[in-house]
Amino acid sequence: MSQLRLRPPLAAGSLLVVLVVTVSTFAPWLTRHSPEQMDMEARLSGPSASHWLGTDNFGRDLWARIAFGSRISLTIALSSVAAALLLGTLVGLASGYFGGLLDLLLMRIVDLFLAFPPFILALALVAVLGPGVSSVTLALTAIFWTEYARLVRAITLSESRRDYVTAARSLGATHANVLFRQILPRAFGPLAVLATLGIGTAIVAESGLSFLGFGVEPPAPTWGWTLAYGMRYLRSHMWLSTAPGLAILVTVLGFNLFGDGLRDRLDPRGLVRSS
């Protein structure tokens, strides 16, 4: 791919990610209303100096709901990706390094998780666990960890046959030392790419769950639910569902561009996008 195409994605992605993280961090200072504060006098009002993006049918400030909603989305996305990264890395290292029966067993568990369409598995888990931040985080962790496990296993398998590993072992290095000091650092690059792209996927999945009403429960200002609610006013107030959708798009686009740019930087040949 041409150099020209490679540079702008990383820059644009970084910019969007910084924007979203800034809004999320400084939400209380960037908004003039609480996201849950109702004002029946001002319901369904258009954009104004007091309500930048207007209000919903309860008179709640749409901008405040979007700004504070970013906190829910980012928290769930970051924690589920972090949990999946940790679990997947440990499983992948153990599986690839020790091999044998342990590898066989762990990889069959991975296959079992991969047998379900990802969003369906998340739905099933939320269906039985009930709604809430922890259920959604757990459900998303369950659909993401296999990617990391397979990636780390593949890297561990090829690295553990290299001479430097044999040398370290014969010099008396422990398994833990070889795994975490020698092999794991080789996986950092690909893991960073996968995790960045994973955050985007997690945000889409989280907002999808809350769109259906199975995410974090209202009145929490989740993007998905704000959007679903806005859909009821599609004819008269299209903006109510357009604005939260744009917020999701901008955030996901940011992480995807950043992830793609990072991948091209780290591995110009291109790592197969596994999502």
Added chain:
Amino acid sequence: MLRYIVRRLIVFVITLLGVAVVVSALLRLVPGDPAVVFLGENATPENVAALRRVLGLDLPWPVQLARYLEGVPTGNLGVSLFQRAPVSELIAERLPATLELALAALLFGVAFGFVLGVISALKRGSLTDLAVMVFAQLGVSVPVFWLGILLSALFAVHWGLFPAVGRGSLGHLVLPALTLGLGLASIASRLVRASLLDTLHEVYVRGARARGLPDWRVIAHALRNALLPVVSVLGVRFGTLLGGSVLTESVFGWPGLGTLAVNAISQRDFPLVQGIVLIFATIFLALHLAVDLVYGVLDPRIRIEAGGGPSAAE
């Protein structure tokens, strides 16, 4: 070839068995007593006990599992708590609608993505290429439910070109299929482009050019091999398509498995949720099997090397 097919089939059956075990175990993950969760805190102990019997919760877990596995091959997936009808009947009623939508989205996604990918690769570095790549980046990032709402707002509510909800005519299918297929089209266009660009540099393609073959024949030549990786990745992406169908169906009131699932979850109708999850996983696995077999036919190397699960063809 026969050995390869048999081996893939055995893996398919074993994985399906594992899936059924997981699905039957879902009920055990419900915090508290599923019977109380369904009936509410004010239910009488008699009612709770009766429902526990219906759900098989009065039995030890291995017996409950054995019962579930016994029922699966004969299509006995239990009874819906809310609709009081056999789960398999409810699913059979809705399945055609979901398959229709998924198939239409798949066809649109692959065809549109293919055309975009080829154009993009041939016009590499041009404005057209850039436009296609921007479209593809937006297509993979846009949430499917929001895209559905936008399309519905514009083409159904504003311009009145297509119906906004329901199923029946071909017109009903257009917006949901576009919504669901667009993500796939974006991925397909990127894959076809990348794969075709790789292939166009291969020796045999340069050979064909050197022999003076016309452009379209050279491209046709290159495309055959460029499509191999595309087929396998798209097979994997079908899982995302099935997940997206739940959201798309909700936006367009499409009477398929997705809307059935959403209702079942809201009503905490556990047997119905289990049945739907099982069916979705079965469709997904069957498609994986099909992709693996097609891949095996197209590329003999796979047959010899293959051993693992669905990952083998990636």
